[in-house]
Amino acid sequence: MEHYTRSSLNYFTPRALDRAADKREDTARLAEELQAPSTRFIPVWQDRNLITEDEIPKAVFLPCADAQALVSTAESVTLLGRDGAGTIFAIGLPAEGDAPLDGMGRFRNLRWAAALLEEAECALLAYAKAMAYWHHHHRFCATCGSPTESVSGGHARVCTDAGCRWTHFPQMSPAIIVLVTLGERCLLGRKAEWLENMYSTLAGFVEPAESLEAALIREVREEAGVEVASMRYFASQPWPFPNSLMLGFTAKAASEAIRIGEDEAPGELDDARWFTREEIREGLAQGTLRLPLKLSISFHLIEDWFDAGDLGPLREIGE
Numbered sequence: 001m002e003h004y005t006r007s008s009l010n011y012f013t014p015r016a017l018d019r020a021a022d023k024r025e026d027t028a029r030l031a032e033e034l035q036a037p038s039t040r041f042i043p044v045w046q047d048r049n050l051i052t053e054d055e056i057p058k059a060v061f062l063p064c065a066d067a068q069a070l071v072s073t074a075e076s077v078t079l080l081g082r083d084g085a086g087t088i089f090a091i092g093l094p095a096e097g098d099a100p101l102d103g104m105g106r107f108r109n110l111r112w113a114a115a116l117l118e119e120a121e122c123a124l125l126a127y128a129k130a131m132a133y134w135h136h137h138h139r140f141c142a143t144c145g146s147p148t149e150s151v152s153g154g155h156a157r158v159c160t161d162a163g164c165r166w167t168h169f170p171q172m173s174p175a176i177i178v179l180v181t182l183g184e185r186c187l188l189g190r191k192a193e194w195l196e197n198m199y200s201t202l203a204g205f206v207e208p209a210e211s212l213e214a215a216l217i218r219e220v221r222e223e224a225g226v227e228v229a230s231m232r233y234f235a236s237q238p239w240p241f242p243n244s245l246m247l248g249f250t251a252k253a254a255s256e257a258i259r260i261g262e263d264e265a266p267g268e269l270d271d272a273r274w275f276t277r278e279e280i281r282e283g284l285a286q287g288t289l290r291l292p293l294k295l296s297i298s299f300h301l302i303e304d305w306f307d308a309g310d311l312g313p314l315r316e317i318g319e
């Protein structure tokens with residue numbers, strides 16, 4: 001499968017959105033769009049998104065008239081872009097006090113809500129959440145400590161100190177995520193804090209002055225004690241919890257023995273194992289194994305490998 005097609009299987013990237021980067025500096029136009037009847041607003045509060053409480057929940061997009069009062073008191077307003085229905089802004093609401101917009105839904109963690117929402121909506125919520133998060137954590141200049149102000153339609157913040165004027169741009173943390181295989185088996189690990197019986201691909205943040213490839217070799221060695229012989233790029237997924245970009249790879253192992261450190265730091269692996277396709281099929285069918293959510297690149301890495309065998313499609317097992 002081609003890389004772009006493969007990354008399209010992953011949630012959290014709004015493909016039908018024109019990001020309208022060429023409109024971000026046009027302040028007169030932005031002011032008009034903020035008042036236009038067709039404009040919709042995605043509210044974010046305390047890093048959470050507003051979801052209806054219907055049996056099948058939906059994302060709440062505020063119509064222009066309902067959003068005006070919020071815009072004037074918002075912590076941040078970001079131009080997300082345009083789709084077929086009009087312009088879309090994210091509004092980061094002040095974190096203090098009771099939840100706003102009572103009666104329209106509940107502010108939920110997107111990680112909880114994602115599997116229930118339609119994919120295109122979910123992707124817009126992820127974008128809104130990522131921008132509101134970034135604004136909230138960059139209200140002050142990292143260079144001199146003065147307040148910053150939002151510019152470029154919310155896609156940059158500039159220090160208000162006349163002698164500094166440092167410009168801050170949205171940041172993401174790149175992380176590698178990898179399915180390592182050895183012959184007909186794949187390497188999956190689990191962390192102690194995960195749901196019982198949950199196993200997933202290995203992942204870790206890329207460090208400064210480190211290539212993706214070097215990070216992959218280091219993470220697999222640190223987490224499982226396994227050496228990597230070769231690797232291949234798979235696809236990527238924005239992961240807004242809070243601001244990662246997952247860079248997916250497949251890799252072939254050069255060694256088999258798994259070593260989990262005895263004095264591992266919290267958050268490191270609690271267990272790692274080589275699984276055959278049959279063990280995965282059995283585990284899922286009997287409920288003794290859980291895999292990551294189907295919207296994640298980790299599931300797609302496992303699925304791509306599993307489906308190359310002769311046990312049928314992974315996503316149909318246990319359904």
Ligand SMILES: [Zn+2]
Nearest residue numbers: 141144159164
């Ligand atoms: Zn400054």
